[in-house]
Amino acid sequence: MRVVIARCAARYTGRLSAHLPLATRAIMVKADGSVLLHSDGGSYKPLNWMSPPCTMREVAPEPEASERGVALVWVVQHQKSDDRLEIDLHEVLSDTEHELGVDPGLVKDGVEAHLQELLAEQVSLLGDGYTLVRREFPTAIGPVDIMAKDANGASVAIEIKRRGEIDGVEQLTRYLELLNRDPLLAPVSGVFAAQEIKPQARVLAEDRGIRCLLLDYEGMRGAEDLSTRLF
Amino acid sequence: MRVVIARCAARYTGRLSAHLPLATRAIMVKADGSVLLHSDGGSYKPLNWMSPPCTMREVAPEPEASERGVALVWVVQHQKSDDRLEIDLHEVLSDTEHELGVDPGLVKDGVEAHLQELLAEQVSLLGDGYTLVRREFPTAIGPVDIMAKDANGASVAIEIKRRGEIDGVEQLTRYLELLNRDPLLAPVSGVFAAQEIKPQARVLAEDRGIRCLLLDYEGMRGAEDLSTRLF
């Protein structure tokens, strides 16, 4: 990612036409070529931007623009439409670049969080003698939803999804691979728990020795209500 | 504006709960206190953020977090709600600050308004012998974008959208129903004009006897340029 602080002006043409008068702004150029022009306030929405896929090209300014103080022009062109963003750079105050790598992305804990909470309380749903170690068990590549021990005291890593698909199985597989390198924990077995498990995900999981567990959300909520009412 | 490049993890609680696993990201702290967490790809939307008004507070990590490598925690709290963003900073790779000043903001050239203007000038695009009655023709439930007459002198109500979807057809239908109650105007036919018309909108419109007209914005702009250059 490249971050440039510069006095600049900009023009956008595409679904509409718009322009930005000269001011000092932060320009973010992402690895996929997308460009964001941010001011020092407002919401998360940039003043102007170009979404990927797009390409950026540095061109010399027209003589007339050069006279107005434009040192360099960035032409950002979308690859699938005729959307185009042109940035007139008048003065670059800072220009830095950093290698960020791929991002694992945001994990939303909606129903999934509630399922996790319920299963942590009703850990016996996993089988007789199961006990909870902790929720959000930390690892270097992210937290495991639930860590438990079975009746024999062996570790069990549980990945919870609302809808169980292949990527969830892959995620659990990565956790298991990592956890099984730890001699204090190994052997760690896996449980893929979801309200709904797609056939392909089930096949992949079982092929890897991961147990699949269908969760009855309504039933679990009912059990919770019952226990809170009784005790 | 402060720009920090750091290996970090984050948690958000508010309208939903979500977390970001550890990764290297760009953190933007704006003058109004708002915070944006960007990855090196995707669109202009940050992975996570806090909108103003909000306050940021640096706190020391819990001992347990410290063991996991958390050097510093940023707690960003919204001032009017209980939205909260916590960022675990593991390693700060860069931390810079720049004075940007107030931004004059984006200046837009309207699109729907421009389409209306262009079609009013180029009313012959509707068909031979069409004439303009007026733009923004007033009715009790709001103005009709363009009122025209066809070659036979019959009234035609035109609804203009950039993207024609079902709600636009519904809107025009309401106008037509009202206008056709007026014996001085009736019968009034309808034209749904847009740069792009969704299939469902087209089906609905044609089922109701409303004609669909695709508008070529670029072409219309070109025609305008030509006429202004010629005369």
Next chain:
DNA sequence: CTATCGATGTCGTCG
């Protein structure tokens, strides 16, 4: 102030 609507909406899911 709230209600409504448009957006360079963006983002997921499903067919």
Next chain:
DNA sequence: CGACGACGTCGATAG
């Protein structure tokens, strides 16, 4: 790939 609905929607405008 395209349609459809949800969004931590955001933001402007009318009432």
